Amino acid sequence: MSVEPGGRPVLTLPEVSTVTTLRQRNRALVLKHVILAQETTRAAIAKDSGLSTASAANLVADLLTAGLVEERGSVSSRGGRPITLIGPRAESAITIGADIGERGVAVEMFDLAMNRIDQEFRGGAKEEEPERIGADLQEALVALRDRNAGRWPTLLGIGLGLPGMVETDADGRQTLYAQSLGWPPVPVASLCDAGTIPVLAENGAKMQARAESWFGSARGADHAVIALLGRGVGLGIVTGGQLLYGAHSSAGEWGHMVIERGGRECRCGNRGCVEAYIGSDAMLAEWKAAGGVFEGTGWRAMGQLIGAAHEGDPAAARIVEEVVDCLGAALGGLVNLTNPERVVVGGWVGLRLMESLGERIAEAIRRHSLSRPGGQFTLRVATFGGASVTTGSALLPLEALIAADPMSEKALR
Incomplete structure (x- = not known):
């Protein structure tokens, strides 16, 4: 095992001949294509991977022999022989x-x-x-x-x-x-x-962010920010199709970006962090201080807060409005900084907010970003929910x- 500059562990190939190494890398490329596609064809593999049809067929044969992929029947072609489908061998x-x-x-x-x-x-x-x-x-x-x-x-x-x-x-x-x-x-x-x-x-x-980039709402996006909102607040940044790690893998600690100097105390010991305003504990503590009554500190409690705001409870409505504006400001700054094509909001708090407040959140992000990058992203809810x-x-x-x-x-x- 070796370590990338960003601090991420990777398995490295031994030093072997250039031809052998290239074949290994191409096999890896084909295997990833098959897993991402779930069902594909040799021709699609060749096109997506930039390989010749013959090379793609040979690499698929290697993976079939290894038992990592399988043939799954066929589909008709235009006037030619049926096209065999290839998929990962799940078992x-x-x-x-x-x-x-x-x-x-x-x-x-x-x-x-x-x-x-x-x-x-x-x-x-x-x-x-x-x-x-x-x-x-x-x-x-x-x-x-x-x-x-x-x-x-x-x-x-x-x-x-x-x-x-x-x-x-x-x-x-x-x-x-x-x-x-x-x-x-x-x-x-x-x-x-x-x-x-x-x-x-x-x-x-x-x-x-990795799950959403492979199979979810950030799939196919070369530039995206994927926010996780829960008790804590975190972020994954995709740039050039790659997840950003930074010098020592701490890139994305957005929850502890200060949005109000001398503001609320955060769990990290600083004041005015994003998490101190849009983390679940912060929201519910604010509602409790305003007289709110709720069950627990999780999914149900957050639903009660948002529901009370929709029903006209003044304290709940004020808190939800502040949360939407703070989230908009925090994500709007990221839109200016990274120019994403997609902004994805996930985590259990994020899912609760996006259920009924998605349009307001999108408007808040655009209000707090420059008009040009603010008009170049789409806002999506995370695909995987609590399993992300x-x-x-x-x-x-x-x-x-x-x-x-x-x-x-x-x-x-």
């Missing part, structure tokens, strides 16, 4: 993604076609320390392994979406820095030690397979 491998927060974990298992085949949850309503979170994760993994013992040997790896910045050192060791939670630096290995099974971790908002982080995390081991030679014994385990 050939599994991958696991975990959404890890301070209150517990959600762990999901996917096949090679990224169909969800099992899931497990641990934790509850109370905040937990890293040691307990690690125990929750281990219990969830054991439960999945026991229910899927026959498929467990095909596990590609475990991806973790974490609530903070994840840095990777030159030796591939990863560390979580969760300042907002008051945690000390946490070695990722202490949260998940899976023996010989690869474990890869990244910030949860980046994992949502687990889905994106499960793509980490899959990307490692694709980045390595898909035909190697090490990649196929």
Whole structure:
């Protein structure tokens, strides 16, 4: 394993002949095309990958032999022989993604076609320390392994979406820095030690952005910002078709961008951060201080706040209006800064807001951005909802397979 300049771990190919390396990279390109398309043809692979038809056919043959893709019948052509469809061989491998927060974990298992085949949850309503979170994760993994013992040997790896910045050192060791939670630096290995099974971790908002870029509302966009709104607030930035990492993988810490000097106190210790205005705890605390009564601190409570605003409750209406304006200002600044073609809003708070306030949010973003870039984006709600982080995390081991030679014994385990 090596580390990209942005701090992201990658599997690297050995130094071999140029011809062999090129063939490996082209196989990886074809495999990713097939997984993204779900069903495709050799001709479409050649066109999308910039390969000759003969080269595409040979590479598909390699992947068929390896059992990573399969033929799925055919469709008629114009006057010629039927065209065979190619798709990922779902049962050939599994991958696991975990959404890890301070209150517990959600762990999901996917096949090679990224169909969800099992899931497990641990934790509850109370905040937990890293040691307990690690125990929750281990219990969830054991439960999945026991229910899927026959498929467990095909596990590609475990991806973790974490609530903070994840840095990777030159030796591939990863560390979580969760300042907002008051945690000390946490070695990722202490949260998940899976023996010989690869474990890869990244910030949860980046994992949502990966899922939305592969299969969701940011798919096909070379430039996008994908916001995750929950108790915390995060962001993934896609530029030139690539997820932005920065020098040490902390790019996208938008939740702690100051939008009001000397403003509300934030969990990170600063004042006036985006999260201090549009994070769920901040919104609900403001409503409670104004006399609002609600159940819990999650999905239902946020729905009650928005519902009360729609029904004319003055305090709720004021708070929701402030939230829309703050979100518009924060995203409007990003529109000016990054000139995205798409702005995607996700996370459970984001989904609640977009249900009935999408048009108002779009108007607020444009009001707070320059007219030219403000007229060049479309606003979309995230496709994956609450499963976005687990889905994106499960793509980490899959990307490692694709980045390595898909035909190697090490990649196929």
